[in-house]
Amino acid sequence: MTHEYDEPVSPQQFDAAVQRTRRLILTQGSVPLHALAERxxxxxxxSCVTGASDAVEGKLSTIHAVLIEEVVRQVQAATADRPAPAGPSDTVDVASDESFPASDPPAWIWRRGTTRDDGTAA
Incomplete structure (x- = not known):
């Protein structure tokens, strides 16, 4: 078993960072990809790779920036392999879209103490 200090940057960690970024995209799609990859x-x-290097350089270190850019590149490559869905793929969304006019509630609501058009109490 390897220790994180023995191999602080590995293909498995890149895969994990890419998968983490893709999950963040699903939950926080309005946030820019670069910010999600950074997170x-x-x-x-x-942190021996990112935090220590940042502290030494006094800013976002070169190695930290390269890690972020590589994760962004891999996420974009993985996303480019899949075509974007043409429309809603969830059956609930499809059914909702198809029943749009019928699913809207009426613009009026009967209230207590009011009368209907036929003169009866509501």
Whole structure:
């Protein structure tokens, strides 16, 4: 078994960071990809790679920036392999779209103490 200090940057960690970024995209799609990849890198890679290097350079270190860019590149490559869905794929969304006019509630609501058009109490 390897220790994170023996191999602080590995293909498995890249895969984990890419998968983490893709999960973040699903939950936080409005956030830019670069920011999501940056978060995934911090959460995935050992701080001995990212935090220590950042501290030494006094800013986002070169190695940290390269890790983020590589994760972004891999996420974009994985996304480019899959075609975007043409429309709603969830059966509930499809049914909802197809029943749109019928699913809208009426614009009026009867209230207590009001009368209907036929003169009876509501």
């Amino acid at each position: 995934a890198v911090i959460e995935t890679f050992c």
